[in-house]
Amino acid sequence: MRQTQGSLVCPQCGKLVGINEPTCPFCGAWRPGLYGWAPVLQRLVGNHLDLISLIVATCVTLYVIALLLQPEAITQPRGMLSFLSPGTRALYQLGMTGGIAWQLGWWWTLLTAIYLHGSVLHILFNVMWIRNLGPAVSEMFGPGRAFVIFNVAGAFGFLVSNMMSNAPTIGASGSIFGLLAALIVYGRRRGSSMMSQQMWQYAIVLFIFGFLMPGINNRAHGGGFVGGWVAAYLMGFVDEQRESSWMLLLALGFIAITLVGIGLSFTKVTGILLAG
Numbered sequence: 001m002r003q004t005q006g007s008l009v010c011p012q013c014g015k016l017v018g019i020n021e022p023t024c025p026f027c028g029a030w031r032p033g034l035y036g037w038a039p040v041l042q043r044l045v046g047n048h049l050d051l052i053s054l055i056v057a058t059c060v061t062l063y064v065i066a067l068l069l070q071p072e073a074i075t076q077p078r079g080m081l082s083f084l085s086p087g088t089r090a091l092y093q094l095g096m097t098g099g100i101a102w103q104l105g106w107w108w109t110l111l112t113a114i115y116l117h118g119s120v121l122h123i124l125f126n127v128m129w130i131r132n133l134g135p136a137v138s139e140m141f142g143p144g145r146a147f148v149i150f151n152v153a154g155a156f157g158f159l160v161s162n163m164m165s166n167a168p169t170i171g172a173s174g175s176i177f178g179l180l181a182a183l184i185v186y187g188r189r190r191g192s193s194m195m196s197q198q199m200w201q202y203a204i205v206l207f208i209f210g211f212l213m214p215g216i217n218n219r220a221h222g223g224g225f226v227g228g229w230v231a232a233y234l235m236g237f238v239d240e241q242r243e244s245s246w247m248l249l250l251a252l253g254f255i256a257i258t259l260v261g262i263g264l265s266f267t268k269v270t271g272i273l274l275a276g
């Protein structure tokens with residue numbers, strides 16, 4: 001797995017450098033070989049793992065698991081907007097944030113809740129937007145950075161809403177606002193006013209839409225937009241500077257926290273239920 005000698009293509013500038021080089025002599029990238037782990041990381045995340053598809057697959061899988069975990073919730077008669085809604089217990093078990101999760105200090109739910117959805121309509125709507133915006137953000141910023149923007153935006157959105165409200169909350173819409181903000185940042189810096197204007201329009205229409213629909217977390221939308229903007233602003237574009245292995249490592253870190261977080265929520269909620 002770990003490469004200890006020889007060389008690799010510097011992830012940032014594309015020139016051949018020694019695997020143990022402390023900095024790339026051509027572009028100055030810090031530890032381009034990531035202590036020997038860069039090649040395996042590149043193969044794994046850079047070439048094979050489509051991070052946008054991974055996000056969509058995770059949302060769909062967790063939605064199905066949430067329904068199966070508490071099947072009695074499915075048959076409860078509710079309106080069109082909450083058709084096929086997972087039960088509250090199942091959602092807490094899979095990492096819903098806000099409410100008791102936030103009171104108990106379960107910080108990882110800031111990430112896990114991004115991947116949970118409350119109805120067929122909710123998940124269809126969000127997956128459609130991720131599919132529409134995700135590939136563009138990946139292409140302009142790089143897949144690792146796009147994934148990091150998505151997660152930072154969603155987590156920041158929930159942080160803002162948890163600070164201001166006690167309501168339990170889920171969904172990728174804060175992250176979607178972050179993707180919109182990232183595309184605006186790109187459009188502004190590249191002088192593409194058409195793209196910025198288009199994305200501003202989407203963001204404003206979606207934001208207003210949130211106030212017209214019941215049960216929408218508008219604070220998470222606003223927070224996601226700000227979080228996505230700041231994250232995107234701090235990152236470079238892929239045609240200026242390619243992603244370092246560190247960015248891919250950060251993306252993997254978010255994946256790991258999300259997976260471990262779901263396990264933690266599941267164990268803790270199930271423990272509370274058994275004790276009660």
Ligand SMILES: [Zn+2]
Nearest residue numbers: 010013024027
């Ligand atoms: Zn380099």
